Amino acid sequence: MKRAEAMWTRIFAAFVVAFAMVSSAAPPAAAQVRVSVEDGHLNPMPIAIVEFLGPNPASQQIGRDVVGVIRANLDRSALFRPIQSNAFIERIQALNVPPRFADWKIIDAQALVVGEVTPQADGRIRVDYRVYDVFAEREMVSDTLVTTPDNWRRIAHKISDEIYEQLTGERGYFDTRIVFVSETGPRTRRVKRLMIMDQDGANPFFLTSADAMVLTPRFSPTAQTITYMSFETGAPRVFLYDLGTNRREVLGDFPGMTFSPRFSPNGRGIVFTLDMNGNSEIFAMDLGNRARRRLTNNAAIDTSPSYSPEGNQIVFTSDRGGSPQLYVMNSDGSGQRRISFGSGRYSTPVWSPRGDLIAFTREGGGRFAIGVMRPDGSGERILTESYLDEAPTWSPNGRVIMFFREGRGGGARLWSVDLTGRNLREIPTQTDASDPAWSPLLP
Numbered sequence: 529m530k531r532a533e534a535m536w537t538r539i540f541a542a543f544v545v546a547f548a549m550v551s552s553a554a555p556p557a558a559a560q561v562r563v564s565v566e567d568g569h570l571n572p573m574p575i576a577i578v579e580f581l582g583p584n585p586a587s588q589q590i591g592r593d594v595v596g597v598i599r600a601n602l603d604r605s606a607l608f609r610p611i612q613s614n615a616f617i618e619r620i621q622a623l624n625v626p627p628r629f630a631d632w633k634i635i636d637a638q639a640l641v642v643g644e645v646t647p648q649a650d651g652r653i654r655v656d657y658r659v660y661d662v663f664a665e666r667e668m669v670s671d672t673l674v675t676t677p678d679n680w681r682r683i684a685h686k687i688s689d690e691i692y693e694q695l696t697g698e699r700g701y702f703d704t705r706i707v708f709v710s711e712t713g714p715r716t717r718r719v720k721r722l723m724i725m726d727q728d729g730a731n732p733f734f735l736t737s738a739d740a741m742v743l744t745p746r747f748s749p750t751a752q753t754i755t756y757m758s759f760e761t762g763a764p765r766v767f768l769y770d771l772g773t774n775r776r777e778v779l780g781d782f783p784g785m786t787f788s789p790r791f792s793p794n795g796r797g798i799v800f801t802l803d804m805n806g807n808s809e810i811f812a813m814d815l816g817n818r819a820r821r822r823l824t825n826n827a828a829i830d831t832s833p834s835y836s837p838e839g840n841q842i843v844f845t846s847d848r849g850g851s852p853q854l855y856v857m858n859s860d861g862s863g864q865r866r867i868s869f870g871s872g873r874y875s876t877p878v879w880s881p882r883g884d885l886i887a888f889t890r891e892g893g894g895r896f897a898i899g900v901m902r903p904d905g906s907g908e909r910i911l912t913e914s915y916l917d918e919a920p921t922w923s924p925n926g927r928v929i930m931f932f933r934e935g936r937g938g939g940a941r942l943w944s945v946d947l948t949g950r951n952l953r954e955i956p957t958q959t960d961a962s963d964p965a966w967s968p969l970l971p
Contacts, residue, residue, distance in 0.1 A: 561662070754965075779798065790878075824846070844856075928947075
């Protein structure tokens with residue numbers, strides 16, 4: 529009896545929704561579902577993601593795995609609220625049959641994702657998927673991806689990026705990787721190795737051995753090369769690591785130690801710090817001919833350079849004013865000017881991929897904070913603060929910042945926060961972790 533009542537309740541509700549749609553002055557096609565990247569965390573978009581279909585148990589399992597990653601990605605962004613599958617009324621039976629939109633409106637789904645995983649004769653899988661605007665009753669995306677079965681996670685990230693872009697109007701950031709410093713052992717004998725993983729913490733593996741301490745890894749614009757500092761040769765040196773060949777090389781043989789490297793936006797150069805007789809200055813190097821240019825020249829400590837997305841400016845840290853502050857200069861070293869004027873000590877600046885903001889670490893009052901400001905120094909905002917928050921790195925769409933946080937008892941971990949400062953989340957890692965660097969979207 530109760531089941532019959534529930535059935536009639538759903539039928540009546542569907543009729544009411546359908547009648548309201550017909551009676552509305554605005555036609556359904558005029559609507560467009562969209563979530564605001566600024567306010568979405570306050571009112572995340574309800575989205576229904578149905579387990580992908582498949583002709584056999586193996587493909588069905590891959591479909592479930594893909595959907596699990598998509599759900600986790602979108603939920604972690606705080607812009608979307610994946611609806612629990614036990615609330616679904618319609619059971620999708622075929623990918624190419626349009627859904628019964630009234631059934632999805634009843635559960636308040638504003639977007640619907642369906643898909644199918646089909647094995648191919650050559651051993652690969654084909655993943656077809658559709659994204660629907662429920663209230664406009666229209667298909668927004670129809671796409672097909674083909675890959676090997678063990679690459680299903682990248683498929684999930686790519687679909688997540690497409691959903692994010694369609695529903696926010698901005699590019700996603702899920703099909704990316706994070707390189708960071710993995711830390712193990714007692715505090716007096718820490719072992720620091722390079723580790724790389726997917727942006728959600730999956731697929732971690734080491735890039736370097738435990739023989740030499742490493743620091744400050746950074747991705748190239750192609751995401752295929754990493755630059756970092758290592759004590760492998762005894763003194764601190766900047767290294768280049770090719771992820772395709774697993775080959776590494778020293779950037780150059782300099783008289784002093786080199787550190788804090790970053791690639792230029794076109795990937796053909798590197799800017800770094802060279803310490804000569806206790807005086808740290810910023811240099812740029814052309815990776816083609818290895819010619820270097822000195823960009824700063826004074827008795828202060830100048831370090832932590834980071835290019836603007838256009839490559840025509842560099843932000844860096846200098847204590848030339850008495851304490852570490854942020855400065856900006858042209859890429860040839862001219863026009864050096866201070867941009868930070870708040871209380872505290874500023875460090876580790878990094879320019880947003882969008883070019884609109886610079887992220888930084890600010891120390892003061894016994895605490896460390898991650899903040900952002902405009903390139904002219906205006907609009908400073910603190911996003912997160914604790915005993916020790918340090919080393920921000922941007923997602924490729926410039927909407928999320930990752931950093932590491934350490935407690936009073938030690939134990940650094942990776943965290944992320946969006947530009948609202950409200951979506952703060954820990955990133956799972958197998959070991960303690962510091963100095964994260966976010967890759968561009970993978971090719």
